[in-house]
Amino acid sequence: MGKTLFQKVWDRHSVGILPDGSTQLFVGTHLIHEVTSPQAFGMLRDLDLKVAFPSRTFATVDHIVPTDQRTEPFRDSLADAMIKELRKNCSDFGVTFFDIPSGKQGIVHIVGPEQGITQPGTTIACGDSHTSTHGAFGAVAFGIGTSQVRDVLATQTMALSPLKVRKIEVRGKLGPGVYAKDIILHIIRTLGVNGGTGYAYEYCGSTIEGLSLEERMTICNMSIEGGARAGYVNPDEKTFEYLKGRPYSPKGKEWDVAVAEWKKVVSDADAVYDDVKIFEASEIRPTVTWGINPGQGIFIDEAIPSPEQLPEADRASAKEALEFMKFKAGEKLAGQKIQVAFFGSCTNARISDFLEASKFLKGRKVAPGIRAIAVPGSQGVSKICAEMGIDKIFREAGFDWREAGCSMCLGMNPDQLVGDEICASSSNRNFKGRQGSPTGRTLLMSPVMVVAAAVTGQVSDARLVFAKS
């Protein structure tokens, strides 16, 4: 009987079974950032422990880092204290830190792949739920809490129970103007925000195979929004092509050995899955969320559902969402005025996101009165965008072009919504208060749809707005 990639990677990294019945799982690569690691280092000091394998941990600063000010001390003294704390912890414990002056800083889930640290067939952990992103390379990647960050620092292992595996096959050709973001929003809408609890999602099928690694990252990134702690795509030639020559990728003879190993972790043709779901790409249209969780989405040409139309289990949440969003059932989102456009986050702030959107944005202007900000996912992304003149297109259109960080995805730095502003956002969560204002309203959509909303001042079908370009 064949095995899935998940099972192969799990078995290979299993140290043994712990007294409570869970598995002690070896973590091949550990990524840390400034928000969920300081307490873990504090616990290490309290217990007089060292970092067991410092060369397997990499740090960067993303969540609190200001995107409009890069000289220290930061105006926000707490942010300043947090970056200094991480710098000290990395120095004390011998951990590589992609600090701001390194030119390699950025959102941890963008930096890992960009540096070639994220590799197929390995286990990755990070104190951030969007760690599932790294699954795009055929890694098994888990978001963990701070006590587990401590566990991984101290032992390079953590206690975890195995997940079931759901195969999610997406097949066929996507329509024009439909992107990876629409695929994952559609999957979450269909399977539910808790539909993936207890599962790892294996994304496969001709549509997924046709996507670039950056697009696959967008899909794996939001696995957690569907309740799945991990999501992955089997590695293929595109994966190897992406990794070749990156700073931390294997070199020379080691490269050939690594690729041969990576090919072995691919799910066997006769692998047995705990569940299978099939989606037709042709049925997916540009998707926008209307509610307060990422499963509350509709196609741009659909009307907001009334709670009564939904399964009973979803009605209370839908009512709460309509009240919070101040939307009415039966209304369309198209035409809904926005106040803010946010282009960024670990979901959609990679080079291909900016490049694709820039093709439509070129020569256009952000609508009057709209606050539009573009935040590259890393200093690496920022540099390439500058070389390609993409930043110029965004700036000339009226976007505020910022330095790399998580920014308005979660509003931990000064990039926040004000009052009940509506934000067209390329990020991953539309929870109440997510973008920094308790009453702020977030509409999740693809980056090209964010640009369409920015130039029209309202939620718009990008396929119509950019029909002539």
Place this chain on the structure above:
Amino acid sequence: MSLAPVAQVTGRGVVVAGDDIDTDRIIPARYMRCITFDGLGEYLFRDVRQTPEGKSTNHPIDDPKNKGATILISGMNFGCGSSREHAPQAIARAGFKAVIAGGFAEIFFGNSTTLGLPCATAARKDLNALISLIQKDPTTFVKIDVEKLQVTAGPLSFPVTLKASAQQGLLSGRYDAIADLLANLPKVKELAGRIPSATAS
């Protein structure tokens, strides 16, 4: 490093109604700008307990009738979203000893268990009965029996579920895995030699 077993939790309950209550709601990111978990209890459910101007919204947690409650009761998929341990830390530091809900997001569940905060899953009908009972009479004494996986409250008695490893960990005082993980370090080192790592050129 064995901790005190958590065999049962008793106390009064407070209902924070709703499904899919995410960890941003439990503790908004703005209040995670800190380098220790101290004082996080104060920010539990901050944005729904206070208006932006800082006025109380009379949230159930602040209702004098519910003062001293130690068991948090909520709906489906509690703790979804961010992996922030700040969420269960805030719950525990605000004085709660356990959560009963219709279901839990996985990372939240694991983070809570590590802190010795049991998260018991109840069937919808039992949960609804418990919610009605507590809302009617907040003085009702609630007991979660971690060994028998049973909740009793006034006239109610119903089964709950808990992942086997979590139950085992809570009952044996090994819910924080660090000691067990450290004990196997020699084995870990041996395995590490066979697993390549990303190294700079």
